[in-house]
Structures are given as C-alpha cells and as structure tokens.
Amino acid sequence: MSPSPAATPVPFLNFASMIRELRPDLDAAYARVMDSGRFLLGPELEQFETEFAAACDVRHCIGVASGLDALQLSLRVLDIGPGDEVLVPAHTFIATFLAVSQVGARPVPVDVSPRGFNLDPERLEAACTPRTRAIIPVHLYGEPADMPAIQHFAARRGLHVLEDAAQAHGARVAGRIVGGWGGLAAFSFYPGKNLGAFGDGGAVTTNDARLAERLRALRNYGGVRKYEHLELGFNSRLGELQAAFLRVRLACLPEWNQRRRKRAVAYASALTGLAELDCPTPSPATDPVWHLYVVCHPHRDCLRHWLQQRGIDTLVHYPLPPHRTPAYAGLNPLDFPRAQQLAETVVSLPMGPHLSPDELRRVADAVAEFCAGHAAHSQGFCRALAKAAVPHHA
C-alpha cells in the first residue's frame, strides 16, 4: 500500500494553466490600463460593473475592495448596526460573521440542513427574535442555498436578505441566477474564486437604484463626486487593473463553470457508493458551479494524509465553525450538530477548470483505494498509515 514516490503532484487549483490560457488577453488588459493612465473609478470598472450586472441578471453592480467589504457595506446601506441580529449559517467562511460584527450587529448562527452544506430554512423560525433584521444565506461551495424558502420566510417576517455569493458566480436555483434573489448580494473576486482577480476584489449586486447609489458613495469616502462627503464613508474601491483582468475572466466564466460541472459529474460517478464516503448531492432545483468539490469521511485527516503521500493536494473548508474560533469566544456557545459534524469530516478535493481527466482519475482512484482499505481495517489502517509516514516534500 506504499505510494509511488514518483507521482507528479496534483495541485488543488492550477493557476499556472489558468493564466497560460488567458495570458494574451490579460496582457492586452494590462496594456489598456497602462495606456489610459486611469487607475481608479475609470472606464474599466464601469464596463466591468455593466457586464457583471448583466451576467447576474440585475440592474446594478458596485465594485468594492473585497468580498468582506461587499458584505459589510451592504449591511450598512440596510442600516443594520448595534442592537440588531443577523441570521447566518453556522457552517461558512468567517467573513460572513465578521461583516455582521464590523457593523456592530450580532451574528446569530443557524444550523445547516441535515443533507447538504447550506443553511436549513426550517431552523430560521427558532433563531428569530424581535431584534432580527436580516438573513445572510451563503451559497457554499458553489451550491445555492434554498432561496425560494428563505425569501418566503424573510418576506413573511419583514427581514432583509443579503446573499453571500462569494463562492457561487453563475450558479442558479429554481432557474434563477444568484445575485438577484435578495435585496443585495455580495461577491468576492479573491484569486481562487470561480471569478477571481489577481489580488483582492469584490462587488455588490442589486436591483435597488437607491441602495446602489448609496453603496457608490460609501465605497468612495461617502460621496460620488470628489470632496462631496454625504456620510461617513470608506475607501473600498475595485481598481482599474483588477476590473480589466476581471473582464477577461468574466468572458470565460460560463465555459469554465461548465468544465467544473463536467468534473463534478466525473467525480460523482467514480466516488458514489464508496464505503464511509459521502459525496455532495445538490438539490435537483439547483445548478451549482462547483467552486469546491467537498466529500465527507469520518477519518478525514487520515484520508488527507493518504492523498498527500500520493502527491494530491486537499484543503479543509472549514476546520472550525466561526462560532467555535477564539475570535467568537464571546458568542452564545450554542451547539450546532450538523455544522460541527461537517467541520470534522469535510475534505475538499482538487477541482477547477484545468484539472485534467488523468489527474481526476488519479484522485478518484486514490480515494477509492483509501476507502476500501479503511473500511477493511478501520482504526488500524490509520495507525499504520501514520507510522509509514514519509515527508511530503522529499
């Protein structure tokens, strides 16, 4: 059961191939910005905002400095602040919680659906108090949350809905693309996202012209025109260079998402039914964009070790629910069994538009071999594996 040491590594996400494919267009974008002499709030940003709004089927897009800022500024224009509570999924990246804390409100975690990775709409009612003002559903791993149910609940309760779409550019639920379901949606263009910049970036999408106008002011010192400060603002702009690069990435987003879907299908057919392994089973009402391909195994760390020995990179999204991190030690320490179970068992396999069929086959074979060996020998298998441990970078 020793791995072959000569195996070529399988990277988690292949940036080199990604850039190779786009290089001529990225170079042209770079040259366009340098020749323009405009670096902030110029024509590239305006064009990108128009193109991204169209791609999300919404009227307005406001580029900002990061996904976290997109969330935080959205909460501000909804006038959410101290004394308010915002419902967030208990299983998410910490940014969803941090945005709420940054405006002085309190994130209230809601557990995840028994099957799946997203907020359970059935649990919203129990988490509501008279202070609840908004819900932030997260489309985690590229699979949309149950937006029809969440919208229905929010409308009945008079709550705002802010989508955290940082992992789901182009995903659909009930036939409709994410970004226009709630009043506002926040996107991240962190390099590893499905639509990534070459540095930080983010955007808010909305159909509400008044909220859009206020966001444009808030991101730019509180005013749209220079030295006109209507309210206490921020410096949170999406630069021209990043906007120009993002236009290149946006043009191939549909095709690259399609390649991810194909790889998810291939993974599912190779991994479904393996002992002790849970594969993602998105609701048929959704069309996910597979930002990550996340499986669950009760001995996740042992599986990761096995794959690492075979040169296969994996990651864990995320090893601790945000409310269990030291940063949130003061938060109500309620138990969220499903979120806890996910934190202990999830592992993200290599996934991306440039993962080759051969690489995917190697990952799937290694996972299958592990599952068979582990099921046969259980704990002893992990102990033997730890003893036989070889350095990852010989």
Ligand SMILES: *Cc1c(COP(=O)(O)O)cnc(C)c1O
């Ligand atoms: C990446 C991410 C964010 C934050 O985006 P940044 O651009 O890194 O600030 C927020 N929420 C989720 C779910 C994310 O994955």
